[in-house]
Amino acid sequence: MSATRKPHTIGYRQIAGILVGEIQNGQWTTQNQFPTEMELVERFGVGRNTVREALRELQDLGYIRRRRGARSVLATASPDSAFVNAVHSAHELLDYAKVTRFTLLATETIRVDAALSRMLEVEAGGEWVRIGLLRNREGQTAPLCYSEVYVAPAYAGAIADFENEGELFAAIERRYHIVVRRIEQEIEAILVDANIASRLNVPIGSPALRVRTKFFSGDDELVEIGVVNFPASRYKVRLSLDRRSAPAGMTAG
Numbered sequence: 001m002s003a004t005r006k007p008h009t010i011g012y013r014q015i016a017g018i019l020v021g022e023i024q025n026g027q028w029t030t031q032n033q034f035p036t037e038m039e040l041v042e043r044f045g046v047g048r049n050t051v052r053e054a055l056r057e058l059q060d061l062g063y064i065r066r067r068r069g070a071r072s073v074l075a076t077a078s079p080d081s082a083f084v085n086a087v088h089s090a091h092e093l094l095d096y097a098k099v100t101r102f103t104l105l106a107t108e109t110i111r112v113d114a115a116l117s118r119m120l121e122v123e124a125g126g127e128w129v130r131i132g133l134l135r136n137r138e139g140q141t142a143p144l145c146y147s148e149v150y151v152a153p154a155y156a157g158a159i160a161d162f163e164n165e166g167e168l169f170a171a172i173e174r175r176y177h178i179v180v181r182r183i184e185q186e187i188e189a190i191l192v193d194a195n196i197a198s199r200l201n202v203p204i205g206s207p208a209l210r211v212r213t214k215f216f217s218g219d220d221e222l223v224e225i226g227v228v229n230f231p232a233s234r235y236k237v238r239l240s241l242d243r244r245s246a247p248a249g250m251t252a253g
Contacts, residue, residue, distance in 0.1 A: 012053035105132035146199040
């Protein structure tokens with residue numbers, strides 16, 4: 001099967017997204033052979049490790065079964081709808097944003113009240129610019145998540161570049177010539193209120209994961225806070241962290 005060679009900058013998540021689209025469109029079925037690693041290397045013009053990560057993503061999503069020494073086999077065209085975010089580094093914390101499309105619901109300047117102060121862990125009384133977003137995966141009708149992104153007013157001009165960048169903090173870096181040096185992320189289980197339930201098409205009081213991410217500049221200035229609400233059945237986080245060295249007083253056994 002011939003195909004146009006893709007740029008070398010394509011990542012494994014983008015490759016996985018392309019293959020998912022082809023599976024859902026019926027190009028690959030349980031009756032025909034799924035491409036081998038080398039066929040995908042040639043097609044996308046990337047290294048074998050990138051292809052393996054893409055195939056691991058498809059396996060995590062439930063689309064394929066991988067077999068050592070043999071080509072992968074398509075398991076189903078309609079797996080569990082949960083998105084799996086496999087995180088190996090800070091760069092991958094927000095990878096779901098790169099493979100989803102968003103709908104901008106509203107942009108407004110708000111003053112932080114007591115309840116919002118507790119949720120964001122910022123001082124009450126300050127002003128932030130808030131963006132409401134819904135994200136969807138290709139081929140999925142139910143929203144993947146509902147997000148509220150809070151931007152420090154001094155950096156609100158980057159909102160105009162948001163759609164082109166895909167990630168707001170990247171737009172802030174580009175426009176204001178700063179670098180986000182530190183990212184803090186907290187994940188908690190919640191029961192959704194009426195506002196979130198209506199956005200996500202789930203019952204009031206149903207379980208969800210709330211992910212709060214804070215972005216700090218090199219001067220330790222808080223420039224952005226993202227609060228993302230994922231219905232419990234639509235999102236999973238998989239962490240893989242390398243232990244580079246043993247703590248003092250410990251030896252390898």
